[in-house]
Amino acid sequence: MEDNKNNYAVLGKSVPRVDAPLKVTGQAKYAADYEMAGMLWGIIKRAPYAHARILSIDTSKAEKLPGVKGVIIGKDFGGFKWGWQAHTRDETPLAVDKVRYMYEGVAAVAAINKDIAEEACDLIDVQYEELPAVFDPFEAMKEGAPLVHEDKPRNILVEYHWDFGDVDKAFDESYLVREDLFQTPRMGKGYIEPPAVLAWWEHDTLHYIGAKGSPYMLWRIFGRAFKLPLSKVRVIQPIIGCDFGGTKNDGHALDFAAILLAKKTARPVKIVYTQWEELTTCLRRHAMWVRVKMGLSKDGLIKGLYTNVVADGGAYARMSPVTMYLTNGQCTVPYKIDNFRTDTWNIYTNNPIAAAMRGHGMYHTRYAIDCQLDLMAKELGIDPVEIRHKNSIDNPKPGEIYYTVNKLRVATCGIKECIEQSAKLFGWDEYHKTKKTDGPIARGAGIAASAFLSGARLTGHNSCSAIVRINEDGSVNVLTGASDVGMGSDTAMCAIAAEVLGVGMKDVEIKRVDTAYSYPDPGSYGSRVTIYAGEATMKAAEDAKRQLLEAASKEMNVFPEELEIRDKKVFIKTDETRYLPWLDVVRAACYANIGNVIVGKGVSRKGTKGFSPKAFSTGEGDVGTNYGFAAQINEVEVDTETGVVRCTEKSSMADDCGFPLNPAIVETQCIGGSYHQSISAALYEEFVMDKGSTLNPNFVDYKRPRAYEAPFPKFAHVITNDPYGPFGVKECSEATTCTGAPAVINAIYDATGVMIKNMPATPEKVWRALKEKKEAEKNK
C-alpha cells in the first residue's frame, strides 16, 4: 500500500472533497433551489385506487380556477411509452387507460402558486371502475389471477432458469444439504432530498434541471417522448441529494409533466415531490422470497448451490430484468461454487414499482446465503470466519484470471484478506472466549462477506468520455458525462486530472453534467463511474499533457518524451534543475498559434464490449468490468425480554476496492453503504402495506436509522490493484451494502441461537422467535 501511495502526488491521499465547501456552507444548489422569472408550480393529480380503469377525466372546473395556467392528462403524451428496453416499455408518464398502483398519476396542473395548483387538482373529476387487484407475487403467478398488464400471462415480468455444473450430483455427494427460505423487506431508497424538477422551453430547445443520477437516460427518453432531436434536449444537472437507483436515476410523472406543462403554458414549470409522494409512489427496492439450497462437504466446502427467487416487481417493469440477473448471477462470488442452478421469477403486482437499489439484486441472495452458511457451519462445528475463508476465491496471480462457473471474470480478489483483516480488527478469536450475556442482554457477533461488480456494461452505448481543458491562466476544467450523486466521483476525477497534469487539486475544476456540452454517458449505476469516467479522464488529461509537452519541448529545445510535469513545473527528466513553470508552458501552448485551445479528449473503452441482456436467459457471461470485495463483522446486543436489537459501536470492515483513489471517501462510502442500506434492512426499514396502500409513508412511522444506533467500524483497505480499472480501482461500498444485513442477522444468531429469516429483525419478530425457541426446548 505504501509503495503504491508513494508513487502518486494526489491519488491515494485523503484530500478533501471538491464539493464539500459548497455543501457545508449551504451554497450547493439542489434541483429544488432553482427558480426562474414567470415560473409556475406544478402538482400531480393521483388516483386513489391500486387497480382501476379510467372511465373519464373532466378537467374543465380546474381549468377555470383563477391562477391555473395549464392542465394535462395521460392522453396528452400521444401514446408515448417508456421502459428500460424496447420489450419492457410498459409505462406512460401519466396513466391513460388504467392505473396499476395506488396514487399513480393521472393528470397534472400548473398554476401561479402551490395552493392554487393543489386546489385545481381537487377540481379534476376522474371516474374510475375499480378492478380486482393482486398484491402477493405468489397469488399473482396463479392462473386466473387479475392481470396487471393484459399481455403478460400469469403476471410474469421476467423469469430465468439456469443450470451450471451438476447440482444434483453435488448435493448427492454433500455431507450436509440444507434448504431455507429467506425474505427481504419492502424498502424505500431512503434519500432525504425528494425528487424535484424545473423545466422550460427556450429557443425551441427543451431545458430541464432535475435531480437525476443518470441524466443521459432522461435525455434519450425525453427525445422520444417529445419527438425532439437529441441536439434540442438539454438536461442540466444540479447537485444531487443521493440517488441509490430508482426515481432519481430514471424518470417519474413529475419529469414528463413539468416539461409538457411548460410547453403548454410557455412558462417555466417547477414540480417538487413531497416526501409523502416519494414514499408512496416512487421506486423501491424489491421485496424477495429467496429459497436457498446448499450442499457442504464435511469440512465445510460448498459443493453446490440452488437458488429459487421470487420478486415483487410492482406495477411496471423498469430495471427488473437486470435485477433478477444480478440477484442470481452474482451468487458465484465471493465463494467458489462449481455447481449452481437457479429458477427465478419477477412478478407484476399492483404494488408501487420496484427498481434497482444500491447493492442491486445481490443484497437479497447475499443475506440468504451468508446466513444459511452460519446455520450450516454451526451444524458442522466450524467457525463462521473459517468457513468463509476456506470457501473464498483465491486472489489470482498477476496475469491470471479466475472464471466462475457462469463465466464471471475475476482478475483480482482480496476477499480472503478482507476476512482476515476484519477478523483481526474486531478481535474475533478473543471475542468468542469471553462471556457474552449480561442479565437479559445477550451479545453476539456475526460476519458476512460479499463481492460486487464494478463497471456494469449493458447494451448499446456504454462508453464514457471526458474533456480536459487547460485555460490560458493555467486553470483546468474537467468535464465528463458521468454524475456524482454524492459518492465523490467529482473529487476522484479532479484528483486524476491533477495527478496526470502535475498540478494541484485547487487548479482543477469540474462542472456538473449538461447534455448540451458534455459527452453522453449511461449514468451513475452499477458502480461504473470511477472505473469508466476515471479512465476517460486519465486519457483526456494525458492528451492535454501531450499538447503541453509539445509546446514546452519547442521552448526548451528538447523532445517531448524527455519532459515530465510535477508540482506545476515542466522539467527535463534527466536534469530536474532545467524547468519551465506551468503557467509559462500553458501560455506558450495557448498562444503559439492564433486560436489554439488546449483540449484533451479521452474515451474509456473498457465497457464497450457490452454484455448483451440476451445472455440473461443463459446467465452466462460477465456483466461487470471487475469485482470489489468486502467483509464485515458486527456486534449486537439483544434484549431477550423485549426483542430489541441494537448494534454496538464495536464492528469492523475491510474493503477491497483495488486501490483507494481517496481513502477517506472510500471509508465513508463503505461505512454508509453498510449502515443505511444494509444494517437498516436488517433491523429497521420496512413499508407496511395494506392492499397496495403504504401505511407508513413518512419518516416518523417509517423507521430509518439514527446517529445513536450507528456502529463505528474499524476499517481496513485491502489493495489488489486490478488491471481492468484505472490506477487499479474497482467498486467500493456496494459490496458493503450486501454485507451489513447478514453480519447483523448472524450476530443475532450468535447471541441467541435464533436466525431471523424475514428481515427486518423487529423487536416483535425477535421476541416471538425467542419465545418459540424456548418452548421448543421445553418440549424436547
Add this chain to the structure above:
Amino acid sequence: MKDELKDLKFKVNGKKIELKVNPKILLLELLREELKLTGTRTGCEVSACGACTVNLDGKAVRACSILAVQVNGHEVVTIEGVADGEKLHPIQEAMVNHGAIECGFCTSGMVMSARALLLENPRATREDIKKAIQGNMCADSGYVKYVEAIEMAAKVIQGK
C-alpha cells in the same frame, strides 16, 4: 385563501428584517422562498429528517414546524450565517477535512444541530453529540464521520 398579512420583525444571520407575511406560511417557506436562503433544505416537512434545522436564539429547531410569525422579535441563524465570511466555522472545517460529507443534503441541518450543541456545551461528549444530531437523518455517510468531526470541532473550540 385571503389571509390578512402580518407584520414580522426579526433578525436573520445578524441582519434586521422587516416584512409582511401570510400568517400561515412556515419559517422554512419564508427562508427559502421569500428570503432566498435555500441552504436550509426541505426534506420531510414533518420534523423527522432535520434537513431544515436552523438556530432560533441559539437553539436547534426545525424550520418546517414553526410558523414564520412565531420568530417575531427573535434571532434566526441559518447555514448561510455560520461561517465568518470566507472563514469556515470549526464545525464546518472539521466536516470538510474529515470527509463527513457525501451528498450534502443533510449537511446544513447537521451543522446547525452541532452549532447549537457546542454553543450550549463546548465540552460535549460523544453521547451528547449523538443525542444532538439524533433528529438529523443522513442517507449515505453513516453518521460516524459526522460524529467524529463534531468531536474534533469541540476540541478546536475548547482551544485544545
